[in-house]
Structure formats: C-alpha cells, structure tokens
Amino acid sequence: MMNNQLSIFAELQDTPTQAVVNVASVPQRSPFRYPGGKTWLIPTVRKWLQQEAGTVKLIEPFAGGGIVSLTAAFENLADPIVMVEKDEEVAAVWEVILNGQNQWLAEKIYSFDLTHENATAELNKADKQLQDIAFCTILKNRIFHGGILAKGSGLIKNGEKGKGIASRWYPKTLYDRIRAINHVKDKIRFIAGDAFTEIEQRLKDKEAYFFIDPPYTVAGRRLYTHFEIDHERLFDLTSQIQGRYMLTYDDTPEIRAWADKYKLLYRTIPMKTTHHLEKNEIIISDNFEWWE
Numbered sequence: 001m002m003n004n005q006l007s008i009f010a011e012l013q014d015t016p017t018q019a020v021v022n023v024a025s026v027p028q029r030s031p032f033r034y035p036g037g038k039t040w041l042i043p044t045v046r047k048w049l050q051q052e053a054g055t056v057k058l059i060e061p062f063a064g065g066g067i068v069s070l071t072a073a074f075e076n077l078a079d080p081i082v083m084v085e086k087d088e089e090v091a092a093v094w095e096v097i098l099n100g101q102n103q104w105l106a107e108k109i110y111s112f113d114l115t116h117e118n119a120t121a122e123l124n125k126a127d128k129q130l131q132d133i134a135f136c137t138i139l140k141n142r143i144f145h146g147g148i149l150a151k152g153s154g155l156i157k158n159g160e161k162g163k164g165i166a167s168r169w170y171p172k173t174l175y176d177r178i179r180a181i182n183h184v185k186d187k188i189r190f191i192a193g194d195a196f197t198e199i200e201q202r203l204k205d206k207e208a209y210f211f212i213d214p215p216y217t218v219a220g221r222r223l224y225t226h227f228e229i230d231h232e233r234l235f236d237l238t239s240q241i242q243g244r245y246m247l248t249y250d251d252t253p254e255i256r257a258w259a260d261k262y263k264l265l266y267r268t269i270p271m272k273t274t275h276h277l278e279k280n281e282i283i284i285s286d287n288f289e290w291w292e
C-alpha cells in the first residue's frame with residue numbers, strides 16, 4: 001500500500017537540483033551544537049524567506065538550536081520571529097539569552113574554569129535557578145558526546161586531539177555569540193511550549209512563515225529527550241496552514257506516503273551527515289516557485 005502510493009511522485013520529484021552546501025560558508029550564530037542542526041539548509045532557507053518582497057513574520061515551532069530564527073534575525077529577513085521549544089533545558093537557555101540574563105550567562109561561561117571536578121559540581125548542584133539550568137545545558141551540550149542532552153548520553157572522554165572534555169569548550173566564541181544575540185533579541189519572542197499548540201493557533205494567519213523541523217522518525221529517539229511526536233498529525237496540520245511553510249524530514253517511504261496522503265508538495269535535497277555520508281532529506285512546501 002505505502003509503496004504504491006509513493007511510486008509516481010517519488011520518481012517525478014526525486015532529482016536533487018542543488019549541490020551539497022559547504023557548512024563553513026554559513027555563519028554560526030547559535031550557542032548550541034545541535035544534533036540534526038539545520039546550518040546546512042540555511043542557503044535554501046534564505047531563498048524561501050525572500051520569495052516575497054519585505055520582511056516576513058517567522059515561526060519556528062521546533063526551535064532546538066534556533067539557527068533559522070537567528071539567521072533570519074541577523075540578516076533582517078524576518079521580524080517578528082517566534083521560537084517554540086518543549087525541552088525544558090533547551091528552553092531555559094533561550095529564556096535566559098532572550099529575556100534578561102544574557103550578560104550573566106555569557107560571563108558565567110567565559111569565566112568558568114572547566115575541569116572534570118568543576119563540571120561535575122556544577123551539574124550536581126541542588127535547587128537550580130533558571131539561569132543555572134541554562135548554564136548546565138550549555139555545559140552538557142559542549143562536554144557530552146555529540147552534544148546530546150538526552151538520557152544515556154555521557155561525558156566526552158578523549159575529545160579532539162586528546163583534549164578531553166575541553167575539546168568543544170570555546171568560551172570566547174560562546175560569549176561572543178550570546179552577546180551578539182542581545183542585539184537582535186527584540187525581534188524574537190520565545191515560547192517554552194508545544195509546537196502543535198502554537199501551529200494550531202496560527203493556521204489561519206496568511207502572513208506567517210512556518211519553518212518546521214521536527215525530531216525525525218529514525219534518529220530522533222537517540223538524539224532528543226522529546227522525540228515522540230505524532231508525525232501524521234503534523235502533516236495534517238501542515239496541510240491546513242494558510243500562510244507559507246517549509247517542513248523538513250528524512251527521506252523515508254513513510255514520510256513520502258504521508259506527504260502524498262495530505263497532498264503536500266515536496267522536493268529532495270542532498271546533505272552530508274556528521275559522519276560525512278551523503279543522504280537526501282525531504283523539503284515540503286506550499287509552493288516551489290522560490291526553489292530554482
């Protein structure tokens with residue numbers, strides 16, 4: 001059943017028209033190393049956001065590392081911008097950076113003496129305030145394997161060039177990125193909440209641009225604490241959006257079948273994984289006039 005559904009569409013739409021992006025050509029704006037991060041998709045997102053004249057109203061309901069919202073804010077492509085994230089640890093970082101304690105967090109990171117002992121003491125501290133949770137989230141994101149915050153992840157042992165837990169700890173870079181966000185924070189509203197609720201509330205907003213990057217069906221389980229979402233419901237909701245949207249997924253028969261079922265248009269795009277394997281992802285959008 002599923003295979004029949006995807007056959008014709010799959011062949012028609014399967015020719016990747018774009019080359020793999022060199023990620024080094026995209027400015028890194030996020031304080032997070034984000035598993036499944038969309039830095040590689042930024043050149044495509046720029047085209048999508050510029051399909052009509054003027055600055056657009058952007059909503060990023062599965063914000064994670066927030067690279068799309070940040071890029072749109074810095075490059076004056078969108079205003080206002082709404083970011084939504086359900087994970088409490090990730091949300092704490094955005095709340096602190098965007099809503100008041102930006103400088104505290106930047107300085108805490110810059111002045112922190114990273115040793116195994118200090119990191120463990122910081123992570124085990126009792127009665128953490130929001131700002132402490134934000135700091136610990138950044139710390140874990142930098143010193144845990146692959147930046148993975150989900151349960152079961154652990155401290156880097158040898159790290160890059162045997163540098164141990166400090167191999168991904170760049171305090172000056174993190175300081176600069178967090179302070180830079182301070183200059184664009186008035187454009188961004190952060191909601192610690194549920195993507196489905198926030199999409200649903202804006203279905204009829206013809207001016208809204210939705211950038212939707214949900215936890216994927218295959219890798220999500222390993223990478224994120226919140227990986228279980230109702231994918232079919234997301235397709236159903238997306239089909240009701242009256243504004244513009246871009247929904248990204250891994251290219252699997254299941255995803256193509258849902259796209260076909262809800263009559264959504266899609267293209268494939270090549271990308272390189274962190275292990276340098278080339279694979280395709282699916283981009284679903286209300287139109288593709290902006291694509292070529």
Ligand SMILES: C[S@@+](CC[C@H](N)C(=O)[O-])C[C@H]1O[C@@H](n2cnc3c(N)ncnc32)[C@H](O)[C@@H]1O
Binds near residue numbers: 035213216225
């Ligand atoms: C694929 S990641 C987004 C990565 C992001 N585009 C980037 O480039 O950094 C998906 C994110 O959605 C979050 N999430 C999962 N379920 C959610 C929900 N129901 N509402 C809001 N966020 C959710 C996860 O915690 C994760 O941070």
